[in-house]
Amino acid sequence: MSEKESQRKPGMSRRRFLTYTIASTGGFLASGVLYPMIRFAVDPLLQKGTETEFEDVGPVEEFGKEPKKVEFFIKRKDGWYQKEGGEKATAWVLKIGGEILALSPICKHLGCTVKWEGGGFQNQFYCPCHGGLYTKDGINVPGTPPNAPLDTYETKVEGGRLLLGPIKQRGGGA
Numbered sequence: 659m660s661e662k663e664s665q666r667k668p669g670m671s672r673r674r675f676l677t678y679t680i681a682s683t684g685g686f687l688a689s690g691v692l693y694p695m696i697r698f699a700v701d702p703l704l705q706k707g708t709e710t711e712f713e714d715v716g717p718v719e720e721f722g723k724e725p726k727k728v729e730f731f732i733k734r735k736d737g738w739y740q741k742e743g744g745e746k747a748t749a750w751v752l753k754i755g756g757e758i759l760a761l762s763p764i765c766k767h768l769g770c771t772v773k774w775e776g777g778g779f780q781n782q783f784y785c786p787c788h789g790g791l792y793t794k795d796g797i798n799v800p801g802t803p804p805n806a807p808l809d810t811y812e813t814k815v816e817g818g819r820l821l822l823g824p825i826k827q828r829g830g831g832a
């Protein structure tokens with residue numbers, strides 16, 4: 659054994675110590691950045707789909723042939739996110755042929771809010787942003803910007819009360 663080798667102390671060299679320290683610090687910092695990103699991407703996949711509770715919006719006999727605006731709070735669990743107290747929502751509710759139809763007010767063009775007989779348009783829903791029009795049952799009027807009917811809420815009646823649930827896309831359209 660040479661003299662130099664015999665002078666080396668047992669244990670870790672300074673070079674190896676620095677290498678481990680830098681590597682572990684870098685790994686720690688990288689995990690702090692990567693973990694939230696990976697969790698954000700993967701977590702919803704591990705959860706069940708969006709769960710929306712049905713909400714009571716009033717006695718079913720209050721709704722007739724004219725669209726009536728109702729406001730309520732949707733309690734929706736979407737992946738890991740659930741807003742406390744729910745999210746404020748609006749629906750236009752009417753009866754067509756004895757069936758309840760609950761329309762979302764969100765325009766299918768770029769998401770503005772439609773209003774029944776707004777802008778002076780009789781017997782139609784009107785979107786003020788780009789002049790979109792929908793018939794009374796929420797079908798988009800050809801020649802106006804929206805290219806799909808208004809979405810609808812699932813409905814059910816329990817004990818004479820109307821309950822609104824998740825939103826459904828209708829597809830098709832004029």
Ligand code: FES
Pocket residue numbers: 765766767768769770785786787788789790803804
């Ligand atoms: S957002 Fe409604 S017409 Fe454009």
